[in-house]
Amino acid sequence: MDYSKLSVSDFIRESKKGNIDIKDFYAKFFEETKKIDKKHNHFITISEKEALDSIGKVDRKSRLSALPVSVKDNICTKDIQSTAGSKILKNYIPLFDATSISCAKKEGSVIIGKTAQDEFGFGTFSTNSPFGIPKNPQDIERSCGGSSGGAGGFTAAVTMPHIALGESTGGSISCPASFCGVTGLTPTYGRVSRYGLIDYANSLDKIGPMAKTTKDCALMLSIISGKDPMDQTSIQKNTEDFTRYTGKDIRGLKIGIPKEYFKGIDRDIERKVRSAIEKLEEIGAKITDISLSTTDYVLPSYYIIATVEASTNLAKYCGMRYGAQDEIKGSFNKYFSEVREKYLGEEAKRRILLGTYARMAGYRDQYYLKALKVRTLVIEDFKKAFKKVDVLAAPTMPIISPRFSEIEKLTPVETYAMDNLTVGPNLAGIPMISTPCGKSRDMPVGLHLLGNHMDEGKIIQVADAFENR
């Protein structure tokens, strides 16, 4: 059987029927995975042994029926190293699975490895990666995007059926989906349990699927979402079958185009996205112009809140109990400071310093509190828009994936500005999907579809209709 011709749905159907020789399938799957990884560096850990040990125990009647699933390295996987892309967590072997992982395993996922990312999610290009920088399969001189870069790159490169679990704080699912030409779904904040996620910023982190199609993302979301007593911020709603929103037409659905999201973006990207919007109109959507007046303020608000939370979250990494540990000497503060200096990367240090400053006595009101109030206005802005329209459509990223030689020249301020279109919806905790809408200079362009809180159904409906137009 030529497994590369199987879609995820084909695989599940055939596997359930017992038509797939699972040992043969996985031998070929790891052969391909290792070949891709050698060239592109999409993985921090390939868990072949653990995967092969588990396939015999998988219930083939389960919803994923032994489907290969890759996991971003900041999601804890029992007995498989989970570093969140940081040397400070090198050799950390979790004793438990994150809730999203136990849900995925229960429905027949086989965890095939841990994907590369920016350290703790701190980045837009996955270049803040001490374990090697993942490369874009469309052009290895270019970035996969970040911070779920390995997830995006591998999803694009692998020919055999697979779904990735990524994670977004300020755009870390949408950005790599856009740069690599795959679909990425960031759910409503709290829709998927964060238990077992190595946190970047608690009030922003969201685990979500990345795959070749919206339907595959919808299937995985149905499996990993739902309330969880282990996460007090998880929304108190049971999961639902999100695949029922696929295969529907979108006649009469109102799609808003936020004019601010087209300011300062690459001209050819604008053309591609505008033409995608025309397609949506052709298949029945009603297009309306919308204004999101807080757009200019989302970037500082996001970076202040995210770094403040990160600076406190990262305080737990002190070179004791797990992860990087040195010979014990000197006072606690000295040992702690030295371990952090030695094992944390440059961007992690920069964000810790920034976040520490923004919550310091004397500056807290001016920066942190102000940013939290602006977040209130950003949410109100989106809520106002969703009174008029069902879904918002915009470009995912202002540029195509840049070359590494171009990224090297960017200052931190210029790098942060690349997140301008993704941080707003992430700050508001609304769900979003990035789906491919053509190419520019041979690189993929992403169409970003944003929905109201808990309205994953509508964005799935639109993205799926667009993909199957």
Add this chain to the structure above:
Amino acid sequence: MEERIDKVSRIARLELTAEEKKRFEKDLDDILKSFRKLSAINTDRIKPTFQPVEVKNITRKDIIEESLSQKESLANAKNREDNYFRGPKAI
């Protein structure tokens, strides 16, 4: 008076090199400058949002559940003594 970068790195428990201090001081300056535009938006009487989708009073029953054994808890620790974590002197 203590320089800004010295104070912030001390509070953040980061033992920075002189070169890093110079670089991060400049970055901090540039980034904070770019954040100044926030002052242009009026937030009088606006409440802060700590969490984008609020859930209230989530509690669970106070019952003892299975937890990690001492051996499991120590599984990732290199520095240990007599089944305890070993760390540097705190006081």
